Amino acid sequence: MQQKTALHVHKPVGTYRYVQIILGVFFSAYLLWRLYVVLIAHPAYGPDTWLRFTIDGVVLGSVYALIAIGYTLVYGILFMINFAHGDVMMLGAFGGYFVFEALGAYKVSSSLSFLNAYPVISVILAFLAGMAVSSTAGYFLEKIAYRPLRGAPRLVPLISAVGASIFLENAAQLLFSTQRWDYTNPAVLNRGAGWNIHVGQGTVVVTYTGVLTIVVSVLIMIGLYLLVKRTRLGRAMRAVAENKSTAALMGVDVDGIISRTFIISGVLAGAAGVMWGIHLGLVYYYVGFIPGIKAFTAAVLGGIGSIPGAMLGGLFLGVVESLGPAVLGISFQLKDVIAFSILVLVLVFRPTGILGEVLSEEKV
Amino acid sequence: MKRPITVFSVLAIASMFLFACSPARSVRSGPAVCKSDSVGCALIKSGQTIKIGMGAPMTGDNAAFGTDISQAAIMAMADAGAFQGFKFELVAQDDGGSAEGGASVANKLVSDPTVVAIEGHIFSGATVAAIPIYEKASLPMLSPSATNATLTTTGSKVFNRNVFTDAIQGKFAASYLYNTLKIKNLAIMHDGAAYGQGLAQTVNDIFKQLGGNVVAFQAITPGESDYSAVLADIASKKPDAIFFGGYTAEAAVLVNQMGQSGLTGVTFFSDDGIYGVDFLTRTKQNGTGAYSTSPVPAPSDASKKFDAAYLAKYGKAPGSLSPYTYTAYDAGAVLVKAIESVAVLGDDGNLYIPRGALIAAVRATKDYQGLSGTITCDSTGECSASGPTFYKDDGTQWVAVGTGS
Numbered sequence: 061m062q063q064k065t066a067l068h069v070h071k072p073v074g075t076y077r078y079v080q081i082i083l084g085v086f087f088s089a090y091l092l093w094r095l096y097v098v099l100i101a102h103p104a105y106g107p108d109t110w111l112r113f114t115i116d117g118v119v120l121g122s123v124y125a126l127i128a129i130g131y132t133l134v135y136g137i138l139f140m141i142n143f144a145h146g147d148v149m150m151l152g153a154f155g156g157y158f159v160f161e162a163l164g165a166y167k168v169s170s171s172l173s174f175l176n177a178y179p180v181i182s183v184i185l186a187f188l189a190g191m192a193v194s195s196t197a198g199y200f201l202e203k204i205a206y207r208p209l210r211g212a213p214r215l216v217p218l219i220s221a222v223g224a225s226i227f228l229e230n231a232a233q234l235l236f237s238t239q240r241w242d243y244t245n246p247a248v249l250n251r252g253a254g255w256n257i258h259v260g261q262g263t264v265v266v267t268y269t270g271v272l273t274i275v276v277s278v279l280i281m282i283g284l285y286l287l288v289k290r291t292r293l294g295r296a297m298r299a300v301a302e303n304k305s306t307a308a309l310m311g312v313d314v315d316g317i318i319s320r321t322f323i324i325s326g327v328l329a330g331a332a333g334v335m336w337g338i339h340l341g342l343v344y345y346y347v348g349f350i351p352g353i354k355a356f357t358a359a360v361l362g363g364i365g366s367i368p369g370a371m372l373g374g375l376f377l378g379v380v381e382s383l384g385p386a387v388l389g390i391s392f393q394l395k396d397v398i399a400f401s402i403l404v405l406v407l408v409f410r411p412t413g414i415l416g417e418v419l420s421e422e423k424v
Numbered sequence: 425m426k427r428p429i430t431v432f433s434v435l436a437i438a439s440m441f442l443f444a445c446s447p448a449r450s451v452r453s454g455p456a457v458c459k460s461d462s463v464g465c466a467l468i469k470s471g472q473t474i475k476i477g478m479g480a481p482m483t484g485d486n487a488a489f490g491t492d493i494s495q496a497a498i499m500a501m502a503d504a505g506a507f508q509g510f511k512f513e514l515v516a517q518d519d520g521g522s523a524e525g526g527a528s529v530a531n532k533l534v535s536d537p538t539v540v541a542i543e544g545h546i547f548s549g550a551t552v553a554a555i556p557i558y559e560k561a562s563l564p565m566l567s568p569s570a571t572n573a574t575l576t577t578t579g580s581k582v583f584n585r586n587v588f589t590d591a592i593q594g595k596f597a598a599s600y601l602y603n604t605l606k607i608k609n610l611a612i613m614h615d616g617a618a619y620g621q622g623l624a625q626t627v628n629d630i631f632k633q634l635g636g637n638v639v640a641f642q643a644i645t646p647g648e649s650d651y652s653a654v655l656a657d658i659a660s661k662k663p664d665a666i667f668f669g670g671y672t673a674e675a676a677v678l679v680n681q682m683g684q685s686g687l688t689g690v691t692f693f694s695d696d697g698i699y700g701v702d703f704l705t706r707t708k709q710n711g712t713g714a715y716s717t718s719p720v721p722a723p724s725d726a727s728k729k730f731d732a733a734y735l736a737k738y739g740k741a742p743g744s745l746s747p748y749t750y751t752a753y754d755a756g757a758v759l760v761k762a763i764e765s766v767a768v769l770g771d772d773g774n775l776y777i778p779r780g781a782l783i784a785a786v787r788a789t790k791d792y793q794g795l796s797g798t799i800t801c802d803s804t805g806e807c808s809a810s811g812p813t814f815y816k817d818d819g820t821q822w823v824a825v826g827t828g829s
Contacts, residue, residue: 105657108686109656109657109659109660109686112652112656112685112686113656116650116652116653116656120650251681252681252683252684252710262686264686265683265684265686267684336649340649340677341649341680342649346647347649350647381653385653385657391643392642392643392644392653392654393616393644393645395645395653
């Protein structure tokens with residue numbers, strides 16, 4: 061029954077082990093020293109600013125987490141990185157954008173548009189549209205770009221994914237031009253509006269859109285957890301992830317499950333896209349690229365293939381990006397450097413990611 | 425594998441001979457000026473047009489600049505009418521705004537002997553590459569938009585521009601912030617690109633010289649949708665105003681996120697990269713009270729007339745594509761005027777334009793009343809009509825509030 065024969069059991073030997081220890085001690089000491097400097101010795105910011113950084117980080121992190129789950133689901137089943145995932149998110153963001161535009165133009169009375177008269181319904185419709193667009197895109201992406209390559213060496217679908225990503229970006233550029241489109245939210249969800257909290261000497265705005273983002277993200281993650289752990293579909297997905305041929309012998313429709321996995325990851329990406337639009341307000345053909353790369357990083361950080369790992373990795377990355385430059389006292393332009401340095405460090409110390417397991421022989 | 429290379433080199437050498445044998449660029453025959461001129465005359469045969477070349481980005485991300493500037497220049501040529509029966513024609517070539525494109529367009533334009541002057545190039549990078557080629561071919565240049573400060577410091581005889589440099593813009597902006605808006609604590613941000621960073625650095629230096637206090641100097645990564653972390657950092661420094669060196673894409677995001685980052689009531693001040701309707705439509709009420717800088721002067725009767733004509737011809741308001749519509753029109757008009765002042769109609773009915781005299785005539789431009797103000801060139805080729813004009817966003821449009829002084 062010992063299926064998971066550990067292949068590279070990570071017990072580094074000799075000099076490599078010492079390098080790890082030295083690096084670890086060095087980075088921990090540096091981090092502690094920086095924390096001491098910015099918090100006690102020369103407090104650079106008041107508590108209000110720290111709170112602001114944290115809120116921004118958590119909001120951004122919850123979007124990353126949703127996208128990261130999409131990467132991790134597909135990786136868990138096909139062992140490939142779906143690099144077009146960020147662009148699937150972009151399509152979802154456009155879906156939500158057009159729903160808001162249409163509802164904003166539809167007048168229920170002389171001065172009131174549908175968007176402002178029924179904001180809750182409008183937001184739900186936008187999410188549904190975004191999810192529908194993205195899951196359709198995910199379904200066809202798998203059908204066209206990945207299914208014909210089932211069984212090919214692992215590098216081949218990876219290249220196909222990069223190609224699909226470029227194709228989707230250019231298609232969006234042709235459809236929607238290079239212009240940056242702004243989400244028009246319902247008036248109650250105005251970006252920047254929110255609850256004012258007095259902290260220290262300042263006032264921190266907890267935006268409605270930020271809270272909406274976190275709440276929706278958490279709800280979707282709970283839903284996904286239940287789906288994977290409690291339903292037949294979830295059990296079939298886990299079976300396919302474990303071993304495709306055995307799952308097929310047990311009567312699981314492997315191709316169908318793979319299709320459905322892409323649809324689910326599309327739903328998550330679509331929700332993330334609409335959240336991105338509502339909270340940050342910007343959508344254009346290239347909008348999925350950076351969140352896509354960040355979410356991929358988050359997925360690797362948390363342990364690719366692990367769903368709780370992707371959630372944790374996303375949140376961690378969002379918070380680090382927003383707190384990192386402040387703690388290290390460097391330019392905010394370098395936040396990506398911090399994010400990717402942490403990725404390198406995690407890969408050095410825990411090559412499987414924070415919550416990752418040792419890969420089974422077959423997966424390797 | 426060797427044969428194609430041989431064939432290619434033979435072709436390459438043959439083409440060099442072909443270029444060498446192309447029709448003479450300048451003639452010494454005809455009127456007396458052509459014999460005495462330092463270069464010789466451009467010969468425009470009767471029935472041909474007098475061509476003014478332009479190198480501009482006509483495709484790609486920055487196509488709006490090339491489209492707008494060439495349209496304004498075409499209007500200037502049309503308004504000039506015919507001179508001694510010869511019409512003016514703009515030959516706009518796509519240089520993509522890049523150095524390589526600039527050089528290849530310049531080579532193409534100098535190979536046409538009826539091209540007598542160049543309006544452009546449009547981007548500084550392309551202009552740098554093009555100047556030596558026009559210098560060799562003795563074609564005068566007048567750029568309505570190349571703002572890089574070093575272009576006029578190399579001692580080029582042919583290069584002129586009627587737009588103020590980034591350094592001048594930065595200087596005026598800093599003094600306007602300090603003297604007119606009475607800002608004491610300024611936070612400076614830029615997008616890390618040559619234009620934005622250079623401008624931010626100038627503002628930083630001048631503002632400190634004036635006695636102001638720069639509380640933060642931060643770079644952002646262009647193209648992102650979320651700058652709330654860097655804005656929160658700046659908010660903790662309690663500035664009275666933010667100066668941003670960069671373009672609309674990032675400025676709109678910054679302005680939209682200022683409120684939620686604790687920067688309510690802080691003045692947002694930026695450069696000519698954000699002037700235009702795009703910023704207004706993308707920031708709506710968040711942008712109200714923001715300042716921008718522009719080479720576009722406050723409206724006058726002449727500019728209103730031009731606005732109407734431009735709108736009627738191209739269906740877009742001038743300034744909606746680029747801020748250089750007016751300088752582009754003026755550059756075209758100045759070149760036409762300089763050509764008219766030196767061109768001589770020969771006895772054979774052909775037009776002779778002495779190239780050496782034309783270069784001198786462009787640089788000698790003095791007190792020309794253009795849409796962008798009074799244009800006078802100095803000995804280095806700086807012909808800027810005036811300093812920048814500052815505009816304030818009143819919620820629906822940019823309102824001129826003052827000029828640099």
